[in-house]
Amino acid sequence: MIPAALIWCGLASATPALSPDAVDMGFHLAAGGATNGLWARVSTDLGEPGGWTPTAGLSMGLFGAGQGYIDGETEGTGGLFEAHLHAHLALAWRGAARRPRSVELGLYGGGYLYRSSGSWTQHALDLTHESTNQVLLPDWGPRIAVGQGLSDRLTLQLSVADSMRRLSASEGLLGGVLTMDADAKLVLGLELRMALGGA
Amino acid sequence: MLLSACAPPETERLVVEAEATGHSMALDLLVPEGGATEDTPVVWVIDGYYHFDALARHVARRTRSGDLEPLVLVGVGYEDLPPDSMANLMEIVTRREADLTWPEVTRDGAPVGGGGERFREALVSELMPAVDERLDGAGGERVLMGHSLGGLFALSEALVFGPDDSPFDVIVAASPSIWWAEGDLLVSERLLAQGRDDLNLSLMMGVGSLEGPTMIEPVAILEEQLTARGYPSLEVDTTLVPSAHMQAAELVFEASLQELYP
Numbered sequence: 386m387i388p389a390a391l392i393w394c395g396l397a398s399a400t401p402a403l404s405p406d407a408v409d410m411g412f413h414l415a416a417g418g419a420t421n422g423l424w425a426r427v428s429t430d431l432g433e434p435g436g437w438t439p440t441a442g443l444s445m446g447l448f449g450a451g452q453g454y455i456d457g458e459t460e461g462t463g464g465l466f467e468a469h470l471h472a473h474l475a476l477a478w479r480g481a482a483r484r485p486r487s488v489e490l491g492l493y494g495g496g497y498l499y500r501s502s503g504s505w506t507q508h509a510l511d512l513t514h515e516s517t518n519q520v521l522l523p524d525w526g527p528r529i530a531v532g533q534g535l536s537d538r539l540t541l542q543l544s545v546a547d548s549m550r551r552l553s554a555s556e557g558l559l560g561g562v563l564t565m566d567a568d569a570k571l572v573l574g575l576e577l578r579m580a581l582g583g584a
Numbered sequence: 585m586l587l588s589a590c591a592p593p594e595t596e597r598l599v600v601e602a603e604a605t606g607h608s609m610a611l612d613l614l615v616p617e618g619g620a621t622e623d624t625p626v627v628w629v630i631d632g633y634y635h636f637d638a639l640a641r642h643v644a645r646r647t648r649s650g651d652l653e654p655l656v657l658v659g660v661g662y663e664d665l666p667p668d669s670m671a672n673l674m675e676i677v678t679r680r681e682a683d684l685t686w687p688e689v690t691r692d693g694a695p696v697g698g699g700g701e702r703f704r705e706a707l708v709s710e711l712m713p714a715v716d717e718r719l720d721g722a723g724g725e726r727v728l729m730g731h732s733l734g735g736l737f738a739l740s741e742a743l744v745f746g747p748d749d750s751p752f753d754v755i756v757a758a759s760p761s762i763w764w765a766e767g768d769l770l771v772s773e774r775l776l777a778q779g780r781d782d783l784n785l786s787l788m789m790g791v792g793s794l795e796g797p798t799m800i801e802p803v804a805i806l807e808e809q810l811t812a813r814g815y816p817s818l819e820v821d822t823t824l825v826p827s828a829h830m831q832a833a834e835l836v837f838e839a840s841l842q843e844l845y846p
Contacts, residue, residue, distance in 0.1 A: 461796070462797070505797045
C-alpha cells in the first residue's frame, strides 16, 4: 500500500492533473480458493460527482496462501506469496448525495511477483527436498465495483474482478496444477473508499 | 506464403488394435516433406490427444524455417476416444491413469492404475512396428516424450521397464508424476542401482516453476539420486520453465527438441 502511494505520488508530481482524490483499501478473496490478501488503490476521478466520469488509478495487492497434505509415506507443504501492481482505467458513476452510491466499470492491467516455496518428503526412503521459486508474471482483467456511501467521505464497496492469474481451486496448490490460462478466476473484494482533500 | 506458413501441417493417422491393452490406438504422424531417411529422428509423444496438434505445428514451422532438423512426430492416442466431447475427455482421464501408471495403487479401497507394463508392451511390440512399417524401415534416433502421468510412464520406461533394452535413445519427461504410489519410482531407481555401475540413458526432465512442490521436488530428488550414481553413460538434464503444469508440457517438449535437433 505504501509503495503504491509512493509510485502514485511520483506519477502525480509528473502529471499534476492526476493528483489522487481517493484511496480504496480492502480485503480480496479469490473465489474458489487460491490466494487471498490485502489490496489498496489510489485513484483520480477526471470529472465531477453526480454523473459518469472517467477514472484512473494505481493499485497494489499482497496475497498469500498455504497448504499441506500427507499421503501415506509422502508429505508435502507449500506456500505462495504474490505482490501485484496494477494500473486501472474505468468509467465511474458517483452520486452527488450526502451518502452517494457509486458504480465503477473498468479494466486493470499490470503484473505481479509470484514467489512459491515448498517441500516434499518421502519418509520411508528418508528423502526430502525443498525449493523456492520466484517469477514475474502479467495479470489483467475487468473489474466492477458498486458502492454505498457511509458519509460524504467514506464509501463501502463490493467489487468483482476477473483475474488471469489465479490458481485452480479444483486442482490445488499441492496438486501441482496451477493454471494461467483463459479460464480466469473471480476475485471478490470488500473495500472502503475514502475521499481525500476538502469536502 | 504467409498463409502457407500458418496452415496446419498435413498429418496422417494409423490405427492399431493393440492386443496388449485391448484398446484401439490412434497414431498421429507428422512426416517431413520428402519422407524420412534412416537418420531422421522419430519422436513419440504420449497423450497425443493433448499434445500432438500443438507440437506438430511447432515442428512444421521450425523445420520449414530451418531452425529444427526434420523429424517424424508420432502422437499416441485412443482411436475410440476422440477428444471432442466432455464425456470422452473424462474417459481419457480415467484410461490414461490406468494405462500410464505403475505400480497399481489403492484408492478408496479399489485398485487404480498399474497398466504401465501392458501399455509398454503395446507400445514396443505393436505400435512401434506399425510406424516402422509405415516409414519403410526408415528412422534414426528414437525419443519418448511424456507429460505428467505420461512423464511418469517415460521415466518408468527408462528406469523400470527397459533400462537395458529400451528401443528409445532419449527420454523426455515433462512434469512427471513421480509422486504416484508414494514416490515408488524413486524406490525403483534405488533398486536399479544395486550392483550396477553404468546406465545408458539420455534423460531430459522439466517442470514448471508455478507447479507445487509435489511436482517440483521429486524431480529434483530423482536428478540428485541419478547424478550421485556416477554412471559414465548417463546424461541428465533438468530445467525449470516459467509455467504452470499444463503449459509446461509444450515448453519442455519444444525446448528438448530444440536442444536435441537444432
